[in-house]
Amino acid sequence: MLGAVVVLLFIPQMKVYAAKSSRIETVDYTTIYQGKTYHKQAYVYLPENYNKNQNYNILYLTHGYSMGAITTWFVLEYDLKYFSEFVPMAGDSWTVENDGGGIAPKATAQKLAKAITKQEYKENDFSIYASVGSDDGTRFSMSPQIKSMWKLAIFNQDNLQYWLDKGGNHNMASVIKQLIHAEKQLFKER
Incomplete structure (x- = not known):
């Protein structure tokens, strides 16, 4: 590079x-x-x-796949001052409880939004490029969380993008496709 x-x-x-x-x-x-x-x-x-x-x-690169995605959501919540772009892959936020994106998506989204606004960040101060394989079981935790996040003012389709790797599973082949997709977003001309 x-x-x-x-x-x-x-x-x-x-x-x-x-x-x-x-x-x-x-x-x-x-x-x-x-x-x-x-x-x-x-x-x-x-x-x-x-x-x-x-x-x-x-x-x-902060190991943002599966359990690493859970860490990525924590970094968004607690260390936004150090990063502006996030790529959580195949994992929801556990800030409220384990599997919080699926079990408590609204509370999870609200806690993430509160953490961001408490730090006085605005919706154009960060970008999230979340992704998961369409056949990956973690999709059932990620999708409800993302949909709940989109309902809050701090998140929108520009700063929170969600991509499904069609046919992708919880494996390295899907990780590579998700990284390639995210790379196009991370390195586009601004």
């Missing part, structure tokens, strides 16, 4: 490789969740001829 800085978060024991002319740096950081402090690492891929005084596009 030329001309971009890629940051990989929440990917334990992952092997990361860079081309000879680029490099990977490890960054240590601390985060607090529900009163508990966690010490983490992120891998940062720096492109060929990286110059710290130059602006670059940045892509944050």
Whole structure:
């Protein structure tokens, strides 16, 4: 990926490789969740001829599939100041309760909306590109949550897009199709 800085978060024991002319740096950081402090690492891929005084596009990969999607919704809720684009795949928000998107979609949507507005963000300050396979069982939790979110003023068809991978299941083939679909949204001209 030329001309971009890629940051990989929440990917334990992952092997990361860079081309000879680029490099990977490890960054240590601390985060607090529900009163508990966690010490983490992120891998940062720096492109060929990286110059710290130059602006670059940045892509944050935060393991947003299945249980990782649940984490992505938490990041939207608690760390919106650090990110503006989210790609939860095959997983609903558990902020209200486990499987909250299916069991309590209205309460889940309302809690997410409240967290965003409490931080004084507006509907054009973030984008969510949610997706799931049409034959994936997690669709039955994601779809009600997304539909409930669309009923609230902070969410709309532009900042909350929902894509079904036709015939997709809860597997890597569907993940790849969902990532390709999201990539088109993340890197379009603005």
